Amino acid sequence: MTYEPRPTFPPDIPTDRPTPARIYDALLYGKDNYQVDRDAAARALTHEPNARLVVHENRAFLRRVVEYLVNEAGIRQIIDLGSGLPTQDNVHQVAHAIAPETRVVYVDNDPIVLAHGQALLADNPHTRVITADLRDVDTVLNHPDTRQLIDFTQPWALLSVAVFHFIPEDPQSIVAAYRAHMPTGSHLALSHLSQDATTPETAAEITAIYEQATAPMVLRSYQDIAGIFTGFRLVPPGLPLIMNWRPGIAPTDPERVWLYGGIGRTE
Numbered sequence: 001m002t003y004e005p006r007p008t009f010p011p012d013i014p015t016d017r018p019t020p021a022r023i024y025d026a027l028l029y030g031k032d033n034y035q036v037d038r039d040a041a042a043r044a045l046t047h048e049p050n051a052r053l054v055v056h057e058n059r060a061f062l063r064r065v066v067e068y069l070v071n072e073a074g075i076r077q078i079i080d081l082g083s084g085l086p087t088q089d090n091v092h093q094v095a096h097a098i099a100p101e102t103r104v105v106y107v108d109n110d111p112i113v114l115a116h117g118q119a120l121l122a123d124n125p126h127t128r129v130i131t132a133d134l135r136d137v138d139t140v141l142n143h144p145d146t147r148q149l150i151d152f153t154q155p156w157a158l159l160s161v162a163v164f165h166f167i168p169e170d171p172q173s174i175v176a177a178y179r180a181h182m183p184t185g186s187h188l189a190l191s192h193l194s195q196d197a198t199t200p201e202t203a204a205e206i207t208a209i210y211e212q213a214t215a216p217m218v219l220r221s222y223q224d225i226a227g228i229f230t231g232f233r234l235v236p237p238g239l240p241l242i243m244n245w246r247p248g249i250a251p252t253d254p255e256r257v258w259l260y261g262g263i264g265r266t267e
């Protein structure tokens with residue numbers, strides 16, 4: 001008997017260079033990464049021993065953000081830009097624990113996210129994962145899966161958690177293009193690494209790691225991150241370091257986590 005070789009991932013998944021999604025997965029102790037990603041994560045840990053805490057705090061921030069959006073702001077439709085590989089407490093799982101009818105569209109430009117996301121979501125009618133570049137706003141908004149799940153006449157939430165620091169272009173104008181399709185009561189949630197909250201040495205070492213990756217790391221100042229919320233009103237407590245945004249019960253040393261994060265609402 002002859003066997004067909006097992007299908008491997010699509011050929012457009014690069015295995016010779018690390019990708020942001022897979023480095024992040026490696027830092028979260030995930031299994032959907034390659035040696036090249038684990039090497040990059042190990043290098044990051046050499047220069048930033050808190051790297052695992054940073055990504056853990058970012059996931060905790062994301063969970064609190066979704067709980068706020070669904071529980072307190074009444075949001076029932078979410079587009080999650082740069083969603084990353086499935087892990088624990090994925091956006092749709094947090095949302096569905098509160099409101100099972102919430103629709104979620106995951107968007108990522110790394111094809112490995114689609115490969116693993118589709119398996120997770122196979123039987124979930126309220127959730128889709130699409131492969132698209134978030135900078136291509138028309139493609140994201142007009143994708144058939146987006147059109148099927150998101151009603152743009154109703155408030156919706158745009159998540160961009162830990163993703164704009166991989167985008168060299170001006171995030172404010174990209175968000176403005178989405179904002180044009182967000183009716184009153186819609187929300188933007190964001191976290192972003194900032195050189196203002198770490199040392200110049202750490203900032204330089206970590207950005208250098210991403211020079212060999214499929215996307216560069218672009219740190220921004222607090223002022224530039226705040227500017228992404230142009231056209232939105234920040235909800236309390238504003239734009240603090242992420243562990244101070246509606247903090248959980250276990251306090252984290254502010255010196256150790258260098259992302260700012262918050263939620264803005266369209267008026």
Ligand SMILES: C[S@@+](CC[C@H](N)C(=O)[O-])C[C@H]1O[C@@H](n2cnc3c(N)ncnc32)[C@H](O)[C@@H]1O
Nearest residue numbers: 021024082083084108109110133134161162166
């Ligand atoms: C650090 S992960 C964040 C994952 C998730 N949002 C979270 O906070 O846990 C960043 C993700 O953004 C994705 N990404 C980077 N550039 C992108 C782009 N131009 N368009 C869509 N996704 C992008 C990466 O592939 C990666 O999965």
